[in-house]
Amino acid sequence: MAVIGRRTFLAGVPLGTTAALLRCSRVAAAAPNAPSSVVASSSPRQVLFIWLAGGASQFEMWDPKPGRSTGGPFRAIDTNLPGVRIGELMPKVSQRMDRLTVVRSLSTGISEHGQAADLLSTGRPKEPTVAYPELGVTLAKELSTGRGSLPDYVSIFRTSEGRRRADPGFLGAADMPVHLERSSRPENIERPSDLDAAQFSARAALRERFDRSFLADRTGRTTAEQYAAAQGRVAGMMDSVPLFDVDREPEREQARYGRSPFGRHCLLARRLLEAGVPVVKVARGFWDSHHDNFESHRELVTDYDRVFSALLDDLQERGLLERTLVMVLSEFGRTPKINKDVGRDHYAAAWSCAFAGAGMRRGMVYGKTDADGAEVVEGKMNAGDLAATIFSSVGIDPQKHYQYGVRPIPLAPETANVATALLS
Amino acid sequence: MAEATVMKPKTPEPKPTEPRWNLPASGTLYALAVDGATGCAYVGGSAGTIYACDLNAATPTLRPRMHDDAYVAALEVLRDGPQSGRLVAARYDGSLVWYDRHDGKRLRITTAHDGWIRDLCVVGDGRRLATVGHDMRVKVWEAADGKLVRSFVGHALETPQGYVSAIYAVAGSPDGRYVASADRVGEVRVWDITSGKEAARFRAAEFYTFDGEKRDRSIGGIRRLRFSPDGKRLALAGIGQITNVDGFVGPSRLEVWDWQTGKRAASLQDSHQAVLNDVLWSSDGRKLTAAGGGDGGGVLLVWDAAGKQPEQKLKFKGHAQRLARLDGGSLLLAAGFEGVQAWDERAWSMPASANATKMAS
Amino acid sequence: MKRYETILRVCATTAIFVGSFNAEATAAEGLRDVIDREVEAAWQREKITPSPPADDAEFLRRVYLDLAGAVPDYDETVAFLADKDPAKRAKLIDRLLDDPRYxxxxxxxxxxxxxxxxxxxxxxxxxxxxxxxxxxxxxxxxxxxxxxxxxxxxxxxxxxxxxxxxxxxxxxxxxxxxxxxxxxxxxxxxxxxxxxxxxxxxxxxxxxxxxxxxxxxxxxxxxxxxxxxxxxxxxxxxxxxxxxxxxxxxxxxxxxxxxxxxxxxxxxxxxxxxxxxxxxxxxxxxxxxxxxxxxxxxxxxxxxxTGDSNPYFARAAANRVWAQYLGRGIVHPIDNMSPSNKPTHPELLDVLARELAGHDYDLKWYIRELVNSRTYQRSSRGGSGAELPQWFESARTRPLSAEELAESWRTVTGYAAAEKLSGKKPETSRFRPLEGGYVLRFFGKPYNGVGDFQGGLHEHLYLNNGPLGTVISSAKGSLQDALLTGSESSDAKVDRLYLSLLNRPATESEREKIAAYVAGGKPDERWREAIWAIITSSEFRFNH
Known part of the structure; x- marks a missing residue:
């Protein structure tokens, strides 16, 4: 009886997916505090985190439902993966799907911007007594080589809607990313205009001499020493100014990314990744299309298609795609129902995200929604599962703990399941 | 905020109004055409279905007549000659389709544009049709045989900031000589069908919002344009400067241009937060009736074409995409979200208290 | 689980109602004396050599920051250091407790x-x-x-x-x-x-x-x-x-x-x-x-x-305020007073809690006892190198808060004095002339979630290249002005520099270093750079 039952269960379900689900449940069943060994076999060493703030529509991008009342006006197009179709606004991406991993089965529960952004960017709902670090912060901490003068995490966000600073939470200021907000160059990275280079270094040398005598016999010298040592990184950081200047790229490179800020920021991200920055985040805002959803997505996805394709090609040509996980997330997706203003509202029950590069299994579409895109019918993942899977894909044990006071805090929630089928 | 450059007369809140009919349909209706000869209206939209409606019936209803998968962007009824009674539909799949309106049969199908067709109009006496589409071309067709007469190229594919643009609207002059087209960045071009040349060009920049500093989005656009009955002026409908991108929040806006001189004759903006998707001239060319919807809710505005403030400002449930009038009559139809609504325009000339009925439910 | 519950009840009862006979205060003894007796007894037991008592300058800066949230200005510093009154520390404490800044x-x-x-x-x-x-x-x-x-x-x-x-x-x-x-x-x-x-x-x-x-x-x-x-x-x-x-x-x-x-x-x-x-x-x-x-x-x-019948309230308050001045709690971390997290000085904590409650939760009285203790007035020199010494054998080191930094920078550079002298109505921001949002962003969260100080690269970039220069005023009444226009000897100027910025006289070697530095360039630029070097140094950044 049991054998027949299992065979019946398997009938008609793609084998890979089922196996993945079975493996997921095994991971979940393991003791929550026991370190699990679910990590990707060849781990990326860098991460590019693309954040589509406001909530990009899965219908117009990764999970089209043409011909359904929920589907909207856009067609689905074939991709270079047999049987896989995506929205027509991404013709360039469609020819690069073999380098992508798409998850169509996110179900994350919270559909209010701030709370959902906290949830997706930390893997947990916000709590008043513990500020969890944003995913990129944790990734940067784990992937940091501890060498060189470059920051471990650079976060680029210029438009006002993407402007949520990646919060180091309980990890604190030492793990705070370098935020590029007002310009594409880190703040306070240039020497004050009233000092020449000689004055600048003379002043710094004097300060260092004071520090040395103060630290000599002091309580708390370890802390103070670390503080003084950070001053030593200032000069190196200041030397990296040219790295932040995308105008140094050849015309051809600038042209293929296009002139939109998102394109320029992705080009900058590539420069930073190439220079060895472990984690870079690029945010593009104003996806929150409560009105005129299709006009919005024609504009935004078209730009996304061009920029993201250029980025994939560029990363590949430079060999960076082999060592970089690219992840594309929003706080949620958009409603199946098209509202009176031809908009789509917030929807967290069934939506999509995408990955590219190293860490995740390439050319895979994971999970499935129903015909109208209203429910997840296969491979459901919540925000914790997603975070755990991301950590696993870059070779970090999601159940590794940070000690927060007396409280051991795993990187991903204890209850999170790793979707092992996604791992490369 | 850029208050100084935008005229924002403070007008009273819109008065609630109840339509004479409310004919429900699923999804959003973008297309509406009325056959004055028969008193029949045709509508279509996101569901792909084209419905017919006998306006002379005691209780008019929408009856599905033709169906295709792609959205219906616009419909026109051909009136004169052997084509009389044929229905032409423009669709988002780029196809222009001639139907027999009696049996619903497809008579001809032409791939008119690469990408969506956004608008369709009859030019002059009805011998010709004009279309605009996502390929940013303006095309003129023989109504009788579907032959391409002209294909005008000029509207930029991208906005000045490099984002994809769109032509939303096309209109034909009453004498059949010109077609006018309008796009996302507020550019209007008038084309001479006879010579095949551009006859005029101007930019109504207030319809386009770009705020690179904070938002970096190319939004807004002229959503409809119509020639005045004497053919000298163009009325443009859309939305003024947008303050909230996500909600597409901005003031409802009309402009009237003397297209031959390239001068703006009137700038009509109301504080009601909505996009005006369509506008109609009165037969004497003195009044404009516009409708739309958005953050402030559905709105119907009646303006003196030279005035500053709307004479009527009516609120209704929904969001209107396209307007039509039954020829010679005073029945105003609006197709939009989940159906068609119809009003008797004569009710608005009565004292305010008479038409302050409860909101449509 | 039931078992733990019982244990906790017993612990709590013992702690509150039985206490320790050794730790009882005698009639003549103040709480400060009990503190010193208990802490010193622990050194004996743990075989710990304490740091020497803090000198007047060390005490002065520390107690100002702890009670008034800012360092003293030049005049206050000079006056206190010159004062021969043996009770001057206690008097200063009383004065600061009545200062609006408290x-x-x-x-x-x-x-x-x-x-x-x-x-x-x-x-x-x-x-x-x-x-x-x-x-x-x-x-x-x-x-x-x-x-x-x-x-x-x-x-x-x-x-x-x-x-x-x-x-x-x-x-x-x-x-x-x-x-x-x-x-x-x-x-x-x-x-x-x-x-x-x-x-x-x-x-x-x-x-x-x-x-x-x-x-x-x-x-x-x-x-x-x-x-x-x-x-x-x-x-x-x-x-x-x-x-x-x-x-x-x-x-x-x-x-x-x-x-x-x-x-x-x-x-x-x-x-x-x-x-x-x-x-x-x-x-x-x-x-x-x-x-x-x-x-x-x-x-x-x-x-x-807030009543007597719960076993946590008084202990939590006594421990929290203790940690505010002594660096770490007797139970540490202070907000984890669970049975498994034992106090270092259990008897002392009992007394502190009981006395605080017995004095009707008079915080001013309690703080006065804490900062008058010899324990609080230890030097931060020497010691184990730990930031928060477990046995309170040396004074702790703590970073200044964003508010303390802004106020202290204004005080030491004479920005505040110049502002007053100018007669102009000052801006109302507590962070003036710096941008409050920035000061809070770079200095507002000095600790991570486990209480480790996190002065990082951002902070140093701000200090080096940010707008900190605006607080180094050269207006009349400012320190820079006094150094440039004053007729004092070079040594006296260096002393003024140190007494202003770090509330202590300069050492001999510091006098030489500064004199050489100022001689090495244009005096106005060099004095300004010297001020910068001191107010961004570790000695300034911390309360020690």
């Missing part, structure tokens, strides 16, 4: 604790009325149990009164309010018990929800406006229960759960009078003060939290 500084400390640097919205960023109220409590030295009770009772509204703002931040989140109340006022961390029974502490999930039940009926009600600012009051519904559905990992959609009634942490359940038969659920009307419920769970909680 109330401001305490209000800063508690406001940060109650709201953190980034409270969760609902207008909690506009809480100046709460802050004003808090400052008043310290200025008038209102007993701690009274003002803590007022915060939890939340009478009135957020504008005319202030206290309700604390609950506003936990709008619709009774679980979050419960975690905060127990952690702040009882020194107990219950958050693990929110989702499952605690693995190694006595509290279970039902204990957590028993506490949450006291605040689960609270609602935030808008009762009016003051200008652009909403006035909020806290309403309490007469009915409604928390439904408990078991461990978070076993949650299923549609689970209904059992109602959990109010029960004090490891204490008694509260008996509620039944609701009248004709009871109708109350709906709060906007712009009207919410009516009091026939039976207030919240007020039961206030009475219990």
């Amino acid at each position: 109330a401001q500084h305490q209000a800063d400390v508690w406001d940060l604790l109650l709201f953190t640097r980034s409270p969760p919205g609902y207008d909690t960023d506009k809480r100046e009325h709460f802050q004003t109220w808090l400052r008043k409590q310290f200025a008038e030295n209102v007993p701690y149990d009274q003002w803590a009770g007022a915060i939890l009772r939340a009478d009135g509204n957020t504008v005319d009164d202030g206290p309700p703002m604390f609950y506003v931040q936990y709008k619709s989140k009774p679980e979050d309010a419960t975690e905060a109340i127990t952690q702040i006022f009882l020194g107990v961390q219950l958050q693990c018990a929110r989702c499952h029974d605690h693995p190694y502490e006595p509290w279970k999930q039902v204990d957590f929800y028993g506490m949450a039940a006291f605040v689960s009926r609270l609602d935030v009600v808008t009762v009016g406006k003051a200008g652009q600012m909403n006035k909020y009051a806290i309403g309490e519904r007469p009915s409604g229960d928390i439904l408990f559905t078991g461990p978070a990992k076993d949650q299923q959609p549609g689970m209904k759960g059992e109602p959990i009634g109010p029960k004090f942490l490891l204490g008694d359940a509260v008996k509620e009078p039944p609701l009248p038969k004709d009871f109708k659920e109350v709906k709060f009307t906007p712009n009207q003060p919410p009516p009091a419920p026939p039976f207030s769970r919240k007020n039961e909680l206030v009475t219990w939290v």
Whole structure:
């Protein structure tokens, strides 16, 4: 009886997916505090985190439902993966799907911007007594080589809607990313205009001499020493100014990314990744299309298609795609129902995200929604599962703990399941 | 905020109004055409279905007549000659389709544009049709045989900031000589069908919002344009400067241009937060009736074409995409979200208290 | 689990009511003497060599920062160092405790604790009325149990009164309010018990929800406006229960759960009078003060939290304030006073808690005893190198807060003096002339979640290349002006530099270094650079 039952269960379900689900449940069943060994076999060493703030529509991008009342006006197009179709606004991406991993089965529960952004960017709902670090912060901490003068995490966000600073939470200021907000160059990275280079270094040398005598016999010298040592990184950081200047790229490179800020920021991200920055985040805002959803997505996805394709090609040509996980997330997706203003509202029950590069299994579409895109019918993942899977894909044990006071805090929630089928 | 450059007369809140009919349909209706000869209206939209409606019936209803998968962007009824009674539909799949309106049969199908067709109009006496589409071309067709007469190229594919643009609207002059087209960045071009040349060009920049500093989005656009009955002026409908991108929040806006001189004759903006998707001239060319919807809710505005403030400002449930009038009559139809609504325009000339009925439910 | 509960009860009883005979204060002894006796006894036991006593300069800077939230200016420094009165330290302490800056500084400390640097919205960023109220409590030295009770009772509204703002931040989140109340006022961390029974502490999930039940009926009600600012009051519904559905990992959609009634942490359940038969659920009307419920769970909680019958309140307060001055708690971390986290000086903690309660929670008295102790007045020189010495054998090192830095920079550079001299009305920002948002961003969160100092690259970039230069004033009355235009000898100028910036005389070698540096370039530039080098140095960054 049991054998027949299992065979019946398997009938008609793609084998890979089922196996993945079975493996997921095994991971979940393991003791929550026991370190699990679910990590990707060849781990990326860098991460590019693309954040589509406001909530990009899965219908117009990764999970089209043409011909359904929920589907909207856009067609689905074939991709270079047999049987896989995506929205027509991404013709360039469609020819690069073999380098992508798409998850169509996110179900994350919270559909209010701030709370959902906290949830997706930390893997947990916000709590008043513990500020969890944003995913990129944790990734940067784990992937940091501890060498060189470059920051471990650079976060680029210029438009006002993407402007949520990646919060180091309980990890604190030492793990705070370098935020590029007002310009594409880190703040306070240039020497004050009233000092020449000689004055600048003379002043710094004097300060260092004071520090040395103060630290000599002091309580708390370890802390103070670390503080003084950070001053030593200032000069190196200041030397990296040219790295932040995308105008140094050849015309051809600038042209293929296009002139939109998102394109320029992705080009900058590539420069930073190439220079060895472990984690870079690029945010593009104003996806929150409560009105005129299709006009919005024609504009935004078209730009996304061009920029993201250029980025994939560029990363590949430079060999960076082999060592970089690219992840594309929003706080949620958009409603199946098209509202009176031809908009789509917030929807967290069934939506999509995408990955590219190293860490995740390439050319895979994971999970499935129903015909109208209203429910997840296969491979459901919540925000914790997603975070755990991301950590696993870059070779970090999601159940590794940070000690927060007396409280051991795993990187991903204890209850999170790793979707092992996604791992490369 | 850029208050100084935008005229924002403070007008009273819109008065609630109840339509004479409310004919429900699923999804959003973008297309509406009325056959004055028969008193029949045709509508279509996101569901792909084209419905017919006998306006002379005691209780008019929408009856599905033709169906295709792609959205219906616009419909026109051909009136004169052997084509009389044929229905032409423009669709988002780029196809222009001639139907027999009696049996619903497809008579001809032409791939008119690469990408969506956004608008369709009859030019002059009805011998010709004009279309605009996502390929940013303006095309003129023989109504009788579907032959391409002209294909005008000029509207930029991208906005000045490099984002994809769109032509939303096309209109034909009453004498059949010109077609006018309008796009996302507020550019209007008038084309001479006879010579095949551009006859005029101007930019109504207030319809386009770009705020690179904070938002970096190319939004807004002229959503409809119509020639005045004497053919000298163009009325443009859309939305003024947008303050909230996500909600597409901005003031409802009309402009009237003397297209031959390239001068703006009137700038009509109301504080009601909505996009005006369509506008109609009165037969004497003195009044404009516009409708739309958005953050402030559905709105119907009646303006003196030279005035500053709307004479009527009516609120209704929904969001209107396209307007039509039954020829010679005073029945105003609006197709939009989940159906068609119809009003008797004569009710608005009565004292305010008479038409302050409860909101449509 | 039951076993732990018993153990805790015994521990608590022993701690409060039996105490230690050794630690008893004799009639002649002040609390400061008990502190020193207990701490020094521990050194003997642990074979620890303490640091020497702090010299006057070290004490002066430390006590100013700890009591007034800023360093002393040049004149105050010179006067104190020259003073021959053997009681000058005690007198300075008395003076600072009566300084308006004491109330401001305490209000800063508690406001940060109650709201953190980034409270969760609902207008909690506009809480100046709460802050004003808090400052008043310290200025008038209102007993701690009274003002803590007022915060939890939340009478009135957020504008005319202030206290309700604390609950506003936990709008619709009774679980979050419960975690905060127990952690702040009882020194107990219950958050693990929110989702499952605690693995190694006595509290279970039902204990957590028993506490949450006291605040689960609270609602935030808008009762009016003051200008652009909403006035909020806290309403309490007469009915409604928390439904408990078991461990978070076993949650299923549609689970209904059992109602959990109010029960004090490891204490008694509260008996509620039944609701009248004709009871109708109350709906709060906007712009009207919410009516009091026939039976207030919240007020039961206030009475219990601040009363004698709970074993946590006095100990938590005594330990928290101790840590504010001595660096670490006798139980450390201070908000984790669980049975498994043992105090280093258990008898001393008993005495501190009992004496604080016995003095009617007079915080000024308590702080005066702490800072008058020899223990507080140890040097931070020598020692083990640990930041927060476990046996209090050396003074702790702590970073200055954003507010302390801004105020201190203004004081030491003479920016404040020049501002006063100019007669112009100064800007109102506490961070002037620097941008408040920036100062808070770079210096506002000096610790990570486990209390480790986190001065990083960002901070140094700000100090090196940011607008800090604007505070190094050269206007009349400023330090730079005095150094450039004064007729003093070079040595006297270097002394002025050090007494101004670090509140101590320069050492011989420092005199030489500075003299050589100033001689190496244009004097105005060089003096300015020297000021910069000192006010960005570690010695300035920390309170030691």
